[in-house]
Amino acid sequence: MSISGMGRSSNGYAPLRAYAPIGDGRSVALVAEDGSIDWLAWPNLDSATLFAALLDVDAGGFFRLAPAGPCTVTRRYLPDTNVLETTFTTASGVARVVDALTLREERLGPARELQRRVQGVSGTVPMAWVVQPRFGYGRARTRLGSRAGVPVATSGADALAVCSFGAGTARIEGDTVRGEFETSPGSRGVVALCGAHQEPLVLPSPSELDARLEHTIAAWRAWATGRSYRGAWRDPVLRSALALKLLVHAPSGAVAAAATTSLPEQLGGERNWDYRFCWVRDAAFIIDALLQLGCAPEAEAYFWWLMQATQLTHPRLHPLYRLDGGTSTTERVLPLAGYENSRPVRIGNAAAAQQQLDSYGELLQCAWLYAKGAGGLDAEIGRRLAEVADLVGRLWRETDAGIWEVRSAPQHFTHSKMMCWVTLDRALALADQGLLPDRHVDRWRREADLCRDFIEQQCYSDELGSYTRFPATTELDASLLLGLLAGYGDPTGARWHGTVAAVRRELGHGPYLYRYLGQDGLSGTEGVFLSCSFWLAEALARTGSVAEARTLMDELVSLANDVGIYAEEIDPATGAFLGNLPQGLTHLALISAAAAIAEIEIAEAGVADAGVAEEGRP
Amino acid sequence: MTVVGALAGGFAGTVVLTSVLRAATELHLTRIDLPFLLGTIVTGDRRRAKALGYLAHFLVGFAFALVYYALFAVLGRRDWWLGAVFGLAHGVISGTVLVNVALPLVHPRMGSELSDATTNALLEPPGFLARNYGPQTALAGLVSHVLYGVIVAVFVGGA
Known part of the structure; x- marks a missing residue:
């Protein structure tokens, strides 16, 4: 065919x-x-x-x-x-x-x-x-x-x-x-x-259909023309931006994780989920990508939606919310055969009931990025964010299901702890700017220090030279890279260098990365997680290995399908897509990595130019 | 039965209506915020929107009190239960038509059934009976409007 x-x-x-x-x-x-x-x-x-x-x-x-x-x-x-x-x-x-x-x-x-x-x-x-x-x-x-x-x-x-x-x-x-x-x-x-x-x-006439298609083409082009990106991967970034725009629910500004439900992470397996919801875990990536691309109206709409949607559960966060802002995401099984007989076919998502501590860090990081872009925060939102920081000051010691929403027993996931630290650190930064009430900054600072001590003492393996998936294990997890990208610790320090190298060594498969190799409470296996590969590219750039990052990015952008679209995962043996699509997180990770590498290259070029100018000065 | 009584009832009723909805918000039963929804028609600044929204909300409260007053006059009675019936009807119409259908169509910052990729909505549309703002929104809205109607009836009757 x-x-x-x-x-x-x-x-x-x-x-x-x-x-x-x-x-x-x-x-x-x-x-x-x-x-x-x-x-x-x-x-x-x-x-x-x-x-x-x-x-x-x-x-x-x-x-x-x-x-x-x-x-x-x-x-x-x-x-x-x-x-x-x-x-x-x-x-x-x-x-x-x-x-x-x-x-x-x-x-x-x-x-x-x-x-x-x-x-x-x-x-x-x-x-x-x-x-x-x-x-x-x-x-x-x-x-x-x-x-x-x-x-x-x-x-x-x-x-x-x-x-x-x-x-x-x-x-x-x-x-x-x-x-x-x-x-x-x-x-x-x-x-x-x-x-x-x-x-x-x-019922439209032929001429009305013609006019509407022309209008549609013109509207998309007008939107695409306004996007800003200075770097080597303009076409993949623009396609990712357009794919992301498809996932923006226009009436509310929410961004769906993907457009489909129950496309399997393993053919014939049970890892089939409904992704037509908005995950708080994507919040910082979404705001960052939208602002990087010059989509200020979309960023503002998303932030407003996020703050409205989370109001019903405030100060606690559900991991995900419906696109209309609702919290009811009851999971049900449909009597459908499933893609290539991959059952069950689910609608709704039971992960909404989980505790995922990383979500709080994503929310505060998102608010911090938004405040930087918009130049401020509303006082009521500042009050609510301070209450979230108060909550995390108490919650960070608890176990959770982690970013991957494991259905095994909750753990002290290192990534979750790092994002708890990010929550408190961003709250302190925003309070310092006068955007959050500062009554509890001493407590936030104290808890942030304790949280960091826990991570550095319990979640780092001298043997591996790397942070680990959780305390007292040698398992690794690609989500650790998100701690680096979110600003936990010194990106040029030995611990992050070691972690990036270990994650690549232990979870890597060519340009691909598995999320983790340990248990998650589900049977079967899965493919490699595409967004993790883009996180690795960005982590390499942020830890100083820009040339390696660039090479990896070139490989990764060639993994899209014929029109530049990514699913959630890839079967590393066959290159077949797995999981829901188009996958917002993959496209967000691509935009984030491309923007970060371009930013670092531009900064390095600026330094080099300045050096040349300095040398050429009489 | 005087216009002044109706206006006083409108003021008191709006205070109670707003307080009930605010309490429901604090109890995490709903995310509805009528002054905010009204204020953001004219400004995207949250603080200013709330201030203007409260003003607009009280003006709307006065206006509806006058409508109730006219209905009481036409019917020739002003029982508290009749006020409750008016409030109930008012709440139903608000949830099904005024807030659900009319507001998204005139609100420049609210999403609607007409929203598509060319628009960026800052406010999510309320949905039928404003359930997008929480499943208990309809109940909170009806209870608060019934109280509003009773209070207006009592003030009209007492003045």
């Missing part, structure tokens, strides 16, 4: 590498290389799905649009957009498909709209399309009918119109809507899915 060999398995599943996301700030559709949209949750990213063939090829629903016969495929995003262009080359001709979830404009349009536009490039290409809508994760009863000659699928408060122009006669067959047509040079056709939720359908 494709030049890249990303054909479907015997079970009918496309490799995860074959998927490219498109989105509109409300939801994300995943388009397979063979022209099938196998994932779309409507109306929002965390809603039930309309298409979920990704998790069950038989029951999930899909929208396939592709040549009727054999073909090869090349893909790209239209430059600086989240609009996907797929070129199908057949023996008889070439056809191009442009896919987009369109953005709203002034005129009346559907609440949600997915456009698939077909252009004939050369010769003739017989095309076929099939829409199999399956609301409610494939479980809700879907009725197919016709309104004003337009095929319509309805289920409860949801409705979907299948509007086609120049794409053959649409007909309803069983539980599908389908059509066939042939492209010729310059021919144009479009199949648009127009969605409605709790309101009547809006």
